[in-house]
Amino acid sequence: MDYFLTEEQQEIREIARQIAEEKIVPVREELDEKEEFPAEIMNVCAQSDLFAVPIPEEYGGLGGGVMEMSLAVEELSKACLGVSVTYAATFLGSYPILLFGSDDQKAKYLPDIATGEKLGAFGLTEANAGSDAGGIRTTAVKDGDSYILNGTKQWITNGGEAEIYTVIALTDRSRGPRGASAFIVEKDTPGFSFGKKEKKMGIRASATRELVFEDCRIPAENLISKEGMGxxxxxxxxxxxxxxxxxxxxxxxxxxxxxxxxxxxxxxxxxxxxxxxxxxxxxxxxxxxxxxxxxxxxxxxxxxxxxxxxxxxxxxxxxxxxxxxxxxxxxxxxxxxxxxxxxxxxxxxxxxxxxxxxxxxxxxxxxxxxxxxxxxxxxxxxxxxx
Amino acid sequence: MQIVVCIKQVPDTTKVKINPETNTLMREGVESIINPFDLYAIEEAVRLKEAHGGVVKVVTMGPPQAGSALREAIALGADEAVLVSDRAFAGADTWVTAYTLAAAIRTLGQVDLILCGKQAIDGDTAQVGPSLADQLNIPFVAFVRKVREVADGSMVVERMFEEGYEVVRLPIPGLMTVVKEINEPRLPSLKGKMRAKKAEIFTIDRSALDVEDAFLGLDGSPTRVVKIFSPELKKAGEKWEEDPGEMAAKLVANLRDQKII
Known part of the structure; x- marks a missing residue:
């Protein structure tokens, strides 16, 4: 079937296909068997500019959209879903910044995503808040120029491997879901640690961990959009x-x-x-x-x-x-x-x-x-x- | 560092067949690719540029369609592309190719290092690289498997042999041909591909070169390819399926008959 892809879309597909066939297929069985994170393949994706695909040009990206991102994901997924989710989860972590971030937040975080130097991750799910995402309990309390985060996010793809996390936490418990806000948390922030790597049925090349916040202090400027918009x-x-x-x-x-x-x-x-x-x-x-x-x-x-x-x-x-x-x-x-x-x-x-x-x-x-x-x-x- | 990489566009020999009647390569419909060994030369040049700064110019001699190989080299990280192309250059053997390339490279200004793949997979001569160094009167090291260090005025490289390697100091400007052990070429990048699409290919023809017509093209070539043929297939052997004892006796008798034992 010809979906009348643009020349650029064809090239994205072509490069992703080449990575899939030459770099992923030969190692996918081993990555699955050993539950090994595909760091080298992510480097290849980075070098080939695959991480630049959906990032705007002004931040070093290629200015593609959901279509371009999907084409890359599709090709990588033909070879290994564990690898493709590692790639795709970076954008799940980036979309909050892309869609709602301030210019300063975009300028600070998106260029490193586009080069693939840093991976992203998104933290919403908790032990008691899966389908019922409104049930999250992680809190973020304003304290001067900071927010202090407490709580645990569960089953976070790229947890421990990503550098940039977007996390949903409650800033006003009394308002329920309307009291939730989105924050950017960088790896290595004091009070931010990771649980053990989960053992999974499939997508075993991908890393899934808990994000643990214990009095984790982040700058107030890391709030995405406004309080209550989480x-x-x-x-x-x-x-x-x-x-x-x-x-x-x-x-x-x-x-x-x-x-x-x-x-x-x-x-x-x-x-x-x-x-x-x-x-x-x-x-x-x-x-x-x-x-x-x-x-x-x-x-x-x-x-x-x-x-x-x-x-x-x-x-x-x-x-x-x-x-x-x-x-x-x-x-x-x-x-x-x-x-x-x-x-x-x-x-x-x-x-x-x-x-x-x-x-x-x-x-x-x-x-x-x-x-x-x-x-x-x-x-x-x-x-x-x- | 000003680096020139010489590449050749070749038919993908894994897909080429030989016409048994005419003994010529059946190139129709066969994809053209960058000679695989040249990919290692491009990659090494790009790595040297990334580590030490400079510009990578990729040069090929061939028909206009060889421009696609140059664009691919740009997608792989080369900065500029030079196509040495003229009807007068057609049919050149290795000596004439080196002679013509040398003249073209002299027009490119300062060049510190020339990189070539160790040989092309179509002709398999491994002659153009060394011959080019000779024409330019610069030192060369063939079969380089590693660049150890880059200093002012020279580089230290490892030259590969069947058993082991030599450590050689190569004065700059110089030329090296590389083997596949030297690196793992990267895949093209999306930004590189876009750059490649827009890239201007600088074409050098006969009129731009200080060369003598007597040394150009097929007529100027001191060597000729007289015949290309597939080696004859070995004749089918005999197959015995008998009692092992009997077969052993038969084998010994047979070998004695032929005076092998």
Whole structure:
């Protein structure tokens, strides 16, 4: 399918593809096995300017949008979701600054993101605040020219590896979610430490840790936007980042489809390649159709968001919901097409299936995506005059 | 440091086949690439520039379409591109290529270091680099696997052999050809690719060079490629599948017959 990409978009895809094939595929199994952070691959991404993609030109970036970021994420995801989430989480951590940061904050933090010198991370989730993000308990108390943070963020991608963290904390507990604010916290700030590295089912190359704040004093100028805007910042950030998760789904589904089709062409049973059997063909046909549909939706929405559209929560949630479900189904069926071999670690699809599961869970579970879509429908139809 | 990297555009030989009837390379539809060894030379030049400052100029002699190789070199970090191109240069052998390149490089102003890949994967001669140093009357070291240090007026490099290496001081200006052990070339960057797209390719033709026509192109070349052929495939051997004892006896008899033992 030709999606009429611009020349620049084609080049982003080309370089990301080259990194995926030459630098990620040869080591992905080892990274997964050893749960090793892909620092070297991040350096390659940095050197190739992949981190510059969605950062504005005035801060050393390439001025791309969600579409360009998604293209890079898709290609990296074909090879390894653990690597691609490490890349993408940097932008999840950067979007609060990009969307709501002051000029000074942008000038201070975005250039190092664009060069890839520093990775980013985003801290919202807590032990008792997952889908119910309004239940966060981390506090930020104003004290002169500082805020003092206390609390623990859980399951933070790039935790411990990133230099720049955007964190949501309560500045006014009495106001609930409306009392939340967004802050920039730099690594090595006294009172800011990390929990142990989590052991995960998939995306094992990525680092997931707790962020622990114990009387962590940060300058008041690190407040993003205004007090009370924390959830607005978080929600708008997720609107931008969810197509990236969808792109992860498209990438890993395509990667699994590629393996499955090639295997089916070569594997012989009952005297012929198994791709000759309609049972297999139909599975592959469904996998290909759904992957393409997820890609088409992701690109369409990414372009829509980049057109500065106002209301994007619903369509952004749709990409994530659909892309994640397609990824889970396609990777599961890829294992099925490969049969016993697919279940073995020497073939890449078992890892893809383990990796894909996270897509239905993180950045808002797929159930929460349906809530977002449902709420938008209610609002939309209430506004329509019958 | 003013660095010149000489590169060659070659057919991707991993994809080239030889026409068995005419014994010529079937280049149709085969992608052209930068000679892989030259990628190491570009990378080393860019690293030297990053460490010591300066400018990297990449030079190639070839038809206008070789400009795409130069643009790729810019995407990999080179600063300027020079295309040495003229119908009069066509068909040059290694001596004439070195002669012509030397004349072109003399027009580029100060040059401290020239880097070449150890050889091209199409001709496989490894002659142009050393021959170019000879034409320019500068010292050279071939098969460099490491640059140890860069000082005023000289560099210390390691020259690779099959077993071990030599440490050599190379006075500057000088030339070196590099082997793939020297570095791991980076992938192109997005900003580099955009720079490459806009980059101006400076073309040098016959009229810009102080050369003699008698030493140019195919007619000026002292050597000729008379024939290209695929080596004959080895004849199929005999295959025995018998009792091991009998086969051993048969083998010994056979070897005795041929007076091998």
């Amino acid at each position: 959830f607005m910042v978080a929600m708008k950030t997720l609107d931008m980042s969810r197509p990236g998760i969808a792109a992860q789904g498209v990438g890993i589904a395509q990667g699994a489809l590629d393996v499955a089709v090639n295997y089916a062409r070569e594997r012989r049973q009952f005297g012929q390649p198994i791709i000759g059997f309609q049972a297999v063909q139909h599975m592959l046909a469904d996998m290909a159709t759904k992957t393409e549909a997820a890609r088409a939706l992701t690109y369409a929405v990414a372009r829509y968001i980049d057109s500065d559209a106002k209301e994007v929560s619903k369509v952004s949630a749709m990409t994530k919901l659909f892309g994640a479900d397609v990824a889970m189904e396609v990777t599961t069926n890829a294992v099925q097409v490969l049969g016993g071999y697919g279940y073995m670690r020497e073939y890449p699809v078992e890892k893809m299936m383990r990796d894909a599961k996270i897509l239905q869970i993180y950045e808002g579970t797929n159930q929460i995506q349906r809530n977002v879509i449902g709420a938008a429908l209610i609002k939309e139809y209430a506004q329509k005059k019958s």
